[in-house]
Amino acid sequence: MKKQPSNTINLNRRHFLGSGSALILGFTMGCKQEASEVAVSSIKNVSAEVTKGSDEPFISTLFNAWLSINNNGTVTILASNPEIGQGVKTALPMIVAEELDFPWEKVIVEQAPVDPVVYERQVAGGSFSVRSLWDPLRQAGATARAMLTRAAADGWGVNVSDCTATQGLVTNTVTGDSLDYGSLAIKAAQLPVPALDSLTLKSAANFSLLGKRISGVDNRAIVTGQPLYGIDANVENLHFATYTSCPNVGGTLRSSNLDHIKNLKGVKQAFVVKGKGGYGELREGVAIVATSTWAAISAKKRLEIEWDTSAASSDDWSEMHERAKQIISETEGELLHSDGDADAALAKASTTIEGTYSYPFVSHAPLEPQNCTVSVAEGKVNIWAPTQVPARAMQAAAKMFNLDPASVTVHQLRAGGGFGRRLYNDYFLEAVAIALEAAVPVKLQWTREDDMAHDYYRPAGTHGLQAGLDDQGKLTAWKNHYVTYSEDGKEPVRWGAYMESTFPRQLVNNYQVNQSLQRQTIPTGAWRAPISCAFGFVINGFIHEVATAAGKDHRDFMLELLEKDDQIASLFGDPFIPARARDTITEVCKRAGWGNQSIKNRALGLAFYFSHNAYVAEVADVEVMAGNKVKIHKVYIVTDVGPIVNMSMAENICEGGIIDGLSTMARLELDAKAGAVVESNFDQYQMLRMPEAPEIDVHFLQTDNIPAGLGEPTLPPIAGAVVNAIFAASGERVRELPLSRSGFTLA
Amino acid sequence: MTDITLSVNGESRTLKDIDPEMPLLWALRDELKLVGTKYGCGIAQCGACTVHFEGNPVRSCSLPVSAAAGKNIITVEGLAKDDQLTALQQAWVELDVPQCGYCQAGQLMSATALLEQNSNPTDDDIDAAMAGNICRCGTYVRIRAAIKQAAKVKRGGAA
Ligand code: FES
Numbered sequence: 089m090k091k092q093p094s095n096t097i098n099l100n101r102r103h104f105l106g107s108g109s110a111l112i113l114g115f116t117m118g119c120k121q122e123a124s125e126v127a128v129s130s131i132k133n134v135s136a137e138v139t140k141g142s143d144e145p146f147i148s149t150l151f152n153a154w155l156s157i158n159n160n161g162t163v164t165i166l167a168s169n170p171e172i173g174q175g176v177k178t179a180l181p182m183i184v185a186e187e188l189d190f191p192w193e194k195v196i197v198e199q200a201p202v203d204p205v206v207y208e209r210q211v212a213g214g215s216f217s218v219r220s221l222w223d224p225l226r227q228a229g230a231t232a233r234a235m236l237t238r239a240a241a242d243g244w245g246v247n248v249s250d251c252t253a254t255q256g257l258v259t260n261t262v263t264g265d266s267l268d269y270g271s272l273a274i275k276a277a278q279l280p281v282p283a284l285d286s287l288t289l290k291s292a293a294n295f296s297l298l299g300k301r302i303s304g305v306d307n308r309a310i311v312t313g314q315p316l317y318g319i320d321a322n323v324e325n326l327h328f329a330t331y332t333s334c335p336n337v338g339g340t341l342r343s344s345n346l347d348h349i350k351n352l353k354g355v356k357q358a359f360v361v362k363g364k365g366g367y368g369e370l371r372e373g374v375a376i377v378a379t380s381t382w383a384a385i386s387a388k389k390r391l392e393i394e395w396d397t398s399a400a401s402s403d404d405w406s407e408m409h410e411r412a413k414q415i416i417s418e419t420e421g422e423l424l425h426s427d428g429d430a431d432a433a434l435a436k437a438s439t440t441i442e443g444t445y446s447y448p449f450v451s452h453a454p455l456e457p458q459n460c461t462v463s464v465a466e467g468k469v470n471i472w473a474p475t476q477v478p479a480r481a482m483q484a485a486a487k488m489f490n491l492d493p494a495s496v497t498v499h500q501l502r503a504g505g506g507f508g509r510r511l512y513n514d515y516f517l518e519a520v521a522i523a524l525e526a527a528v529p530v531k532l533q534w535t536r537e538d539d540m541a542h543d544y545y546r547p548a549g550t551h552g553l554q555a556g557l558d559d560q561g562k563l564t565a566w567k568n569h570y571v572t573y574s575e576d577g578k579e580p581v582r583w584g585a586y587m588e589s590t591f592p593r594q595l596v597n598n599y600q601v602n603q604s605l606q607r608q609t610i611p612t613g614a615w616r617a618p619i620s621c622a623f624g625f626v627i628n629g630f631i632h633e634v635a636t637a638a639g640k641d642h643r644d645f646m647l648e649l650l651e652k653d654d655q656i657a658s659l660f661g662d663p664f665i666p667a668r669a670r671d672t673i674t675e676v677c678k679r680a681g682w683g684n685q686s687i688k689n690r691a692l693g694l695a696f697y698f699s700h701n702a703y704v705a706e707v708a709d710v711e712v713m714a715g716n717k718v719k720i721h722k723v724y725i726v727t728d729v730g731p732i733v734n735m736s737m738a739e740n741i742c743e744g745g746i747i748d749g750l751s752t753m754a755r756l757e758l759d760a761k762a763g764a765v766v767e768s769n770f771d772q773y774q775m776l777r778m779p780e781a782p783e784i785d786v787h788f789l790q791t792d793n794i795p796a797g798l799g800e801p802t803l804p805p806i807a808g809a810v811v812n813a814i815f816a817a818s819g820e821r822v823r824e825l826p827l828s829r830s831g832f833t834l835a
Numbered sequence: 836m837t838d839i840t841l842s843v844n845g846e847s848r849t850l851k852d853i854d855p856e857m858p859l860l861w862a863l864r865d866e867l868k869l870v871g872t873k874y875g876c877g878i879a880q881c882g883a884c885t886v887h888f889e890g891n892p893v894r895s896c897s898l899p900v901s902a903a904a905g906k907n908i909i910t911v912e913g914l915a916k917d918d919q920l921t922a923l924q925q926a927w928v929e930l931d932v933p934q935c936g937y938c939q940a941g942q943l944m945s946a947t948a949l950l951e952q953n954s955n956p957t958d959d960d961i962d963a964a965m966a967g968n969i970c971r972c973g974t975y976v977r978i979r980a981a982i983k984q985a986a987k988v989k990r991g992g993a994a
Pocket residue numbers: 873874875876877878879880881882883884885894895896897
């Protein structure tokens with residue numbers, strides 16, 4: 089297999105674009121065919137394709153950390169960030185190819201090695217990949233294109249301005265001669281790297297690839313069942329492991345029937361792993377290493393463990409949920425922040441509105457349960473994992489087990505979903521601990537039950553809202569008493585903190601948030617569009633209540649609320665521009681036929697949310713039938729996320745965010761008793777299925793603002809849109825999710 | 836422990852000294868290294884492990900390998916013949932169905948069984964045939980479109 093560039097040479101670190109000349113790498117066929125010890129990866133297939141039927145040495149000229157130009161008419165582009173289903177393995181290379189101006193069919197995409205020095209933020213999270221790499225990747229492509237053009241111009245003895253570089257060819261516009269990039273690569277790479285400010289990047293109007301529908305680079309491998317995912321990793325002499333830790337979170341091990349387990353058929357080793365590290369790290373538990381996954385799972389079922397739960401969590405989530413409502417009705421909470429004077433404005437208001445909203449704890453439940461494969465040999469630790477944070481995981485493992493970071497290699501493999509779960513390295517550290525102790529290569533496989541029991545859950549929350557309207561029906565006061573959870577009684581749990589500048593702050597003069605904390609110790613974490621995923625429901629539902637009380641059309645009320653023309657500083661850390669919000673709302677209502685509905689028991693509901701620098705408006709077309717059965721006929725989404733990279737995946741991810749939001753709002757909720765999560769598998773945690781999935785109309789307002797990611801921000805508005813439609817269709821207000829708790833089921 | 840012979844994608848395969856209780860899923864993945872079939876829940880809820888058993892879609896996580904002795908099993912690896920994608924696989928690629936892609940082998944196996952029995956499925960037929968397959972990423976809209984496109988191609992229409 090072809091060596092990854094940064095394994096082979098020491099890239100000019102940090103400034104892979106800025107200085108020095110590019111590097112030339114030569115590979116002979118023999119070298120490329122060295123079998124990798126891992127049978128995982130599309131990379132291997134691609135390399136084979138490149139060399140097929142050729143005895144010519146394959147020369148790949150490395151221009152920068154993302155891009156090599158090959159002498160066989162292809163270009164290799166490295167995708168630096170983890171692919172978890174958000175499409176970056178296709179989208180990021182597309183950005184490079186656009187500015188390089190090279191035909192996409194001849195681009196070979198490879199997953200980049202994990203190298204935090206070269207690639208800095210190799211993370212799938214925060215909808216940040218496209219946004220943070222937009223400029224660097226465009227520059228990477230444009231730099232190479234400029235160097236290739238210069239090399240051709242020099243060869244022809246003409247000015248660069250007499251040459252054009254398009255679709256892999258540099259053309260002399262005077263003579264009409266042309267040369268392909270491959271033939272110019274070695275010469276071009278030796279030229280000085282042009283300064284960034286000398287580059288001319290394409291204008292959006294001149295994009296030939298970006299904005300098109302491009303099928304994902306792994307799609308063929310996916311539909312033919314090729315090994316791609318963490319769970320597919322295979323190394324020689326692989327052993328299979330399970331891990332069992334205390335269901336009551338934080339419990340430790342008192343005793344177990346290890347001797348019995350060790351004698352079971354197929355079991356090679358069984359041992360205790362001591363807990364270590366902090367949040368998101370190593371839980372105490374029992375490892376079983378066996379000859380097959382099934383042998384390890386069967387033995388796990390026969391484990392008898394006595395746990396010491398004296399220091400374990402004692403959370404009871406349904407009790408805490410009830411207590412939260414009580415806290416709101418009986419107390420005021422502590423002041424978190426205040427603009428103007430909400431109490432005075434409420435006292436003066438001609439109409440006041442009140443409502444208590446709540447949502448439950450939920451699990452990430454990516455379809456591929458956690459797993460990790462580790463091989464330790466000759467002082468080298470190789471790890472294959474479906475992680476959202478390969479570099480962070482590598483560093484955590486090196487630190488915890490006193491390994492030389494240079495001896496640890498993480499191979500990032502496609503992840504069967506992430507949703508934030510794989511930002512945490514617990515399973516990764518368990519696998520390393522097991523492999524170090526067992527001294528054989530090990531694949532740790534979590535069961536679905538492990539995955540549900542040991543997640544970093546989306547925290548539940550309860551909001552006691554009050555609003556005031558003046559005699560014109562204008563919103564004059566907004567007050568929220570937010571009840572969240574806390575491990576230490578002082579700070580909110582992770583991702584349970586109030587997002588201070590959330591919508592509609594700064595759009596209403598008198599705005600106040602109070603907070604109360606309840607003790608809760610099962611760990612929480614970032615779940616797709618953290619905080620926003622829940623606040624989007626609460627805020628949109630309540631604004632609709634306020635609009636209804638004002639006797640105004642919901643759309644008109646929203647537009648009026650957003651009428652400010654200046655931008656609002658630092659809403660979610662990004663400037664919020666009300667005009668962009670208004671445009672998405674206006675457009676989505678237009679597409680949905682707002683105001684024209686006339687079918688009995690059927691209505692449209694609107695919601696808007698701004699997160700991750702994305703403006704997202706959604707309308708749900710919902711019918712409420714006998715017995716409170718809810719049919720979601722169609723959902724419309726309009727977003728402004730700047731220019732679209734891959735239209736196909738952009739649409740797909742909008743649909744996915746909506747389906748995930750519907751799935752979660754319909755019936756997903758978790759309970760915990762005595763610190764242990766009750767629901768253990770998909771029979772008790774029932775996601776949306778095909779018959780319930782609505783038609784979805786996706787539209788982008790393609791503005792020339794900087795691009796925002798799409799993985800998260802399409803989810804937050806949907807629950808609000810649906811409950812608002814339910815109200816419009818039936819007069820019933822849903823303030824508590826999931827819908828099943830409020831007496832509604834999906835049809 | 837026993838030896839079990841079964842036909843997988845048209846080839847006779849013998850599993851030596853195998854636990855007869857081992858689900859077919861793990862026999863395929865760990866013993867035969869056919870890893871296209873995926874593990875999602877282990878309790879016949881998600882459909883990620885769907886294979887064809889004598890032509891019918893089944894959940895391989897819940898079928899002991901002993902039950903597959905002497906039977907014909909088709910997995911996702913066995914759909915394309917000589918590198919030639921089936922109409923469904925082709926539609927999946929053309930419509931860019933996958934997000935993470937983890938559920939898609941199971942989705943394809945269910946969809947393949949549907950089109951073998953029904954060359955012109957309605958939305959209700961699709962709902963019924965596909966309800967056993969969860970897509971956590973929510974690609975249902977595209978799966979439906981791809982099934983319709985493939986059905987049309989198979990019936991001799993253009994895509
Ligand atoms: S793994 Fe078999 S149905 Fe989920």
